[in-house]
Amino acid sequence: MPSLPYSPERIVSLFDEMPKTYGAVNLISSFGFSHLWRKASVLSLDPMMNHRCADLMCGMGEASVLMLKAGGPSLNVDAVDFSPEMTKRCRKTVSRLKAGNISVHTRNIFDLPRVAVYDRICCSFGLKTLDEGQLAQFASLIRTLLRPAGKAAFVEIHVPEQRLFRDLYLFYIRHVIPSIGRLCLGNPDCYRYLARYTEDFAQRDCFADYLKEAGLKVTVRPLFFGCARLYFAELPELISPRGKGIVGADSPRH
Ligand SMILES: C[S@@+](CC[C@H](N)C(=O)[O-])C[C@H]1O[C@@H](n2cnc3c(N)ncnc32)[C@H](O)[C@@H]1O
Secondary structure, eight states, rough: OOOOOHHHHHHHHHHTTOOHHHHHHHHHHTHHHHHHHHHHHHHHHHHOTTOEEEEETTTTHHHHHHHHHHOOOEEEEEESSSOOOHHHHHHHHHHOOOSEEEEESSGGGGSSSSOEEEEEEESSSSSSGSOOOHHHHHHHHHHHHHEEEEEEEEEOOOOOOOOHHHHHHHHHIIIIIHHHHHTSSSSSSHHHHHHHHHHHHHHHHHHHHHHHHHTTEEEEEEEEETTTTEEEEEEESSOOOSSOOOOOTTOOOO
């Protein structure tokens, strides 16, 4: 099988094709679990009043909205995604909100300023779009962006370990989900690619190790028999695990 492309250009063009169908296909094909898993990951962060938060690889901003609901309208959320079509949808969603402050940025997450400004970071279903090198880079970026005592949660579709269930599951994501994509008038090839990114990520999943190497305290929780995983990372309060003293102490809260 040819290797999967992970260049920003390829990933942007894939997601620029998907906004019209992504929300519906995701929800229907996961039997509503995608929403529940996103919500579980946001709630694990326990966002509170005045927290500065980031929703990285935000897509259409579903997790940003959940963060605002959980933490209240005084929360500030930076929603970042490099697909112009996804962020266009995200801005539409944000414009319909009655209260709350979500700023949407069309930007590569790796171009974010490396300053510790965030109390909470969430990332839902974006990990699979990163190759091994980018995943390690992402873990170190998270460490840099978090303020002392900051928390980050990442949820990603995975592949169950139990043999029979895994075979059924792989058949489902390889063949049934692309058909659901077609029924929703989307391009089934995009959903075929998503299945391949999911399988590839599950096979080489070292993300928790990268987070630990970056100096974060990490826990990993399988969701629904291993169909998804929730990675939770925390930066200890005040003392830098890399021995550089107080981390981000000079970063003002915005
Ligand atoms: C599967 S979607 C997830 C969208 C959304 N977070 C959700 O909960 O459904 C992955 C998103 O990651 C974005 N993405 C991937 N790599 C990125 C990068 N390096 N910088 C910014 N966005 C990126 C893609 O454009 C896409 O919108």
